Amino acid sequence: MNATPQTIPPPSGPPRPAKSRRLVVGLAGQPNVGKSTVFSILTGLTAEVGNWPGRTVERREGSARVGGREFHIVDLPGTYSLTSNSEEERIAREFILAERPDVIVMLADAAALERNLYLLAELLLLPIPVVLGVNMVDVAEREGVEFDAHVLEAALGLPVVPMVASRNQGVAEVLAAAAAVADGEQSYAPERPEIAASHREVYEEVVGLVRDSVPEGVPPAWAALKLLEGDREVTDRASRWLPPEAWQRVHGLLHEHEDAVLDVASARYEWIGRMVRAAVRRPRLGQVSFTDRFDRIATHPAWGLALLLAVFGGVFWLTFSVAGPIQEWLEDSIVAMAADALSGALAGAPEWVSGLLVDGMLAGAGIVVTFVPILFVFFLALGFLEDTGYQSRMAYVMDRFMHRIGLHGKSFLPLFLGFGCNVPAVMGSRVIESRPARLLTIMLTPFVPCSARLLVLAFLVPLFFPAYPALVAWSLVVGNLLVLVLIALLLDRFAFRRERLAFVMEMPLYHVPNPRTIMVFALTNVWTFVKRAATIIVVVSMVIWLLVSYPGEHVNDSYLAMFGQTMEPIGALMGLDWRLIVATLSAFVAKENAIAALGIIFGADGEGLGATLSAMVSPASALAFLVVNMLFVPCVATVAAVKQETRSWGWTGASAGLMLASALLVGTLVYQVAAWLGPGGASA
Amino acid sequence: MLRQLLEKVAEGRIGSVPELAEALDTSQVMVEAMIGTLERRGWLERIGDCGDPCAGCPSERSCGPEPKGSAWMLTAAGRRYAAR
Numbered sequence: 001m002n003a004t005p006q007t008i009p010p011p012s013g014p015p016r017p018a019k020s021r022r023l024v025v026g027l028a029g030q031p032n033v034g035k036s037t038v039f040s041i042l043t044g045l046t047a048e049v050g051n052w053p054g055r056t057v058e059r060r061e062g063s064a065r066v067g068g069r070e071f072h073i074v075d076l077p078g079t080y081s082l083t084s085n086s087e088e089e090r091i092a093r094e095f096i097l098a099e100r101p102d103v104i105v106m107l108a109d110a111a112a113l114e115r116n117l118y119l120l121a122e123l124l125l126l127p128i129p130v131v132l133g134v135n136m137v138d139v140a141e142r143e144g145v146e147f148d149a150h151v152l153e154a155a156l157g158l159p160v161v162p163m164v165a166s167r168n169q170g171v172a173e174v175l176a177a178a179a180a181v182a183d184g185e186q187s188y189a190p191e192r193p194e195i196a197a198s199h200r201e202v203y204e205e206v207v208g209l210v211r212d213s214v215p216e217g218v219p220p221a222w223a224a225l226k227l228l229e230g231d232r233e234v235t236d237r238a239s240r241w242l243p244p245e246a247w248q249r250v251h252g253l254l255h256e257h258e259d260a261v262l263d264v265a266s267a268r269y270e271w272i273g274r275m276v277r278a279a280v281r282r283p284r285l286g287q288v289s290f291t292d293r294f295d296r297i298a299t300h301p302a303w304g305l306a307l308l309l310a311v312f313g314g315v316f317w318l319t320f321s322v323a324g325p326i327q328e329w330l331e332d333s334i335v336a337m338a339a340d341a342l343s344g345a346l347a348g349a350p351e352w353v354s355g356l357l358v359d360g361m362l363a364g365a366g367i368v369v370t371f372v373p374i375l376f377v378f379f380l381a382l383g384f385l386e387d388t389g390y391q392s393r394m395a396y397v398m399d400r401f402m403h404r405i406g407l408h409g410k411s412f413l414p415l416f417l418g419f420g421c422n423v424p425a426v427m428g429s430r431v432i433e434s435r436p437a438r439l440l441t442i443m444l445t446p447f448v449p450c451s452a453r454l455l456v457l458a459f460l461v462p463l464f465f466p467a468y469p470a471l472v473a474w475s476l477v478v479g480n481l482l483v484l485v486l487i488a489l490l491l492d493r494f495a496f497r498r499e500r501l502a503f504v505m506e507m508p509l510y511h512v513p514n515p516r517t518i519m520v521f522a523l524t525n526v527w528t529f530v531k532r533a534a535t536i537i538v539v540v541s542m543v544i545w546l547l548v549s550y551p552g553e554h555v556n557d558s559y560l561a562m563f564g565q566t567m568e569p570i571g572a573l574m575g576l577d578w579r580l581i582v583a584t585l586s587a588f589v590a591k592e593n594a595i596a597a598l599g600i601i602f603g604a605d606g607e608g609l610g611a612t613l614s615a616m617v618s619p620a621s622a623l624a625f626l627v628v629n630m631l632f633v634p635c636v637a638t639v640a641a642v643k644q645e646t647r648s649w650g651w652t653g654a655s656a657g658l659m660l661a662s663a664l665l666v667g668t669l670v671y672q673v674a675a676w677l678g679p680g681g682a683s684a
Numbered sequence: 685m686l687r688q689l690l691e692k693v694a695e696g697r698i699g700s701v702p703e704l705a706e707a708l709d710t711s712q713v714m715v716e717a718m719i720g721t722l723e724r725r726g727w728l729e730r731i732g733d734c735g736d737p738c739a740g741c742p743s744e745r746s747c748g749p750e751p752k753g754s755a756w757m758l759t760a761a762g763r764r765y766a767a768r
Binding site: 080081085112113114115118258259261262263265266269270272273282292295299396400 | 688
């Protein structure tokens with residue numbers, strides 16, 4: 001290094017005579033602990049950047065002068081441990097073993113000491129003294145973490161220096177402590193982790209076998225632990241270091257005690273637990289404890305599921321209470337006014353043009369657009385749940401529930417995404433490696449009520465059941481999920497190999513949601529929906545109008561009626577006449593088309609859609625219609641996604657057939673039971 | 685402690701960090717640290733984000749909100765070690 005060393009103001013306290021020997025300091029630590037900041041403060045303009053010999057990883061080094069003492073600082077790559085898992089870890093330990101710095105300064109994050117001390121546990125096995133700089137103590141304090149450096153120092157048996165590197169606090173002190181240890185002025189008697197008793201004997205035997213064969217500078221105890229940990233690099237080298245007989249014995253021991261790695265790592269965590277027990281105190285009050293307390297309910301197997309269902313109910317109630325009246329107003333005033341205005345503007349145009357635009361496009365796509373308020377409130381509620389952190393608990397509770405019915409641990413994400421849209425959910429199943437588990441997930445995903453189906457529900461339920469819409473909608477969603485569970489149980493039992501895999505989930509703390517984030521989320525989703533309404537729904541609306549308007553004068557003489565009437569024998573089982581059947585079939589293109597189709601077919605009678613539907617469709621038929629629309633074959637985009645992911649027409653057909661059969665079966669059951677219980681017979 | 689954590693995860697009865705911390709009588713930070721070690725060892729596999737499966741999907745923007753937080757699945761190697 002040719003540049004003049006960076007001069008750092010000495011730490012406070014009585015001046016000490018400067019030593020002449022330049023000390024080489026290795027700066028170690030896990031990623032994101034402020035190592036770069038400390039290195040920059042220490043070395044300033046003297047820093048040089050190159051590559052580690054033969055590697056592509058950056059090597060940074062520079063000089064510093066503290067209290068007249070010169071230091072050469074080498075910034076080691078950020079690593080979580082010193083096992084040969086990565087290039088960075090191999091570089092860090094090779095530097096320590098081969099270049100032998102005078103001292104290692106290891107930086108740790110004060111708020112996550114437990115995570116950081118694992119690296120310290122490994123460093124202490126190497127023959128270089130270590131000084132611990134605990135950085136970001138200000139951040140830890142803000143998070144309510146109390147950290148006592150003196151207690152930790154006493155427990156560890158090595159110098160511990162609290163630091164706030166971003167404010168240049170403790171930087172000179174940590175280097176002064178490093179110098180004191182290197183010069184032997186400060187005691188250094190570290191408490192090291194020991195291997196668990198169950199593998200101590202084998203560890204000692206391996207140490208004995210490698211002791212006389214490892215190269216100079218490699219501690220036998222460290223080499224033995226690395227062998228027991230299954231470290232590939234050390235194992236490869238040991239086969240060359242050791243005489244054949246010794247290697248045979250070591251190899252046999254390693255094979256026999258393959259699980260020793262667990263005891264080695266366990267011992268380190270038990271050591272970490274002992275070290276921080278008295279030195280670190282975590283908050284018991286405030287946000288963290290609120291999260292803990294609330295999670296006792298939110299993630300409880302029974303209460304968590306009950307809360308989830310209650311939240312679903314609450315979302316529907318809010319949606320209907322707030323957005324329902326706005327939607328009605330839009331339909332009665334804006335769409336009606338637009339229809340009048342458009343009819344007036346097209347007064348001189350041919351009748352079919354007026355019909356196509358007013359009765360086709362406006363009655364179909366227009367009525368779909370009126371439920372933008374419902375969509376907006378619905379997505380506001382979902383955004384709120386996401387931003388508070390509760391949605392992760394929803395996923396966790398659902399997953400645990402799914403797990404019990406034989407689903408793969410990885411299924412939760414695709415199934416959870418299915419509540420938004422089934423297409424990415426089906427595609428998301430490709431994260432599951434096992435084909436049977438993936439197929440099971442793909443078969444079940446279309447049963448998850450997507451946002452389009454939920455919105456169809458949100459729109460139609462108040463029209464059919466104005467007295468208690470939230471209860472009916474909630475029951476339909478719960479019923480849909482029960483059908484999903486039943487199908488999962490049947491498929492798991494009869495079609496797929498039972499495969500249960502465990503998983504663990506880390507959930508964010510609950511926090512006050514950000515209104516802007518929620519608003520952006522809701523508006524983005526509403527805009528996506530409006531674009532859909534402006535394209536595919538408009539086209540389908542016009543096609544339905546054409547089919548419903550020709551060739552006869554009356555809707556009952558139309559092509560659509562002729563087509564629908566051929567299916568009425570099946571529909572009769574569910575109380576569905578040809579109009580409800582074709583509305584259901586139109587949903588195959590996009591789920592929202594069911595509303596557009598009803599708007600065109602029933603709107604032809606000149607009444608408001610709600611009044612017409614309640615007059616012409618019995619409650620039992622309405623309930624069966626809603627059930628069938630929840631379970632019917634998914635939209636064409638989902639079917640295409642199933643084909644793409646299964647690469648099989650057979651499985652695609654099976655998926656569509658399963659849903660169709662479920663819709664017919666459950667729809668018939670619901671209609672027959674409802675009709676028997678009393679709420680009306682066949683539709684008018 | 686790491687062995688107990690692996691065994692608890694493999695049992696599959698509890699799967700959240702707070703519950704595991706309570707079961708092992710330790711802090712959540714400690715459990716998170718151990719999960720990191722298990723992940724680097726290849727005994728747990730992180731599965732917590734939508735990632736590539738959504739990329740390029742025409743319905744990506746209408747996809748439901750992603751669950752926050754992280755999730756890990758026990759791998760075949762993890763299951764083998766937990767069983768020993």
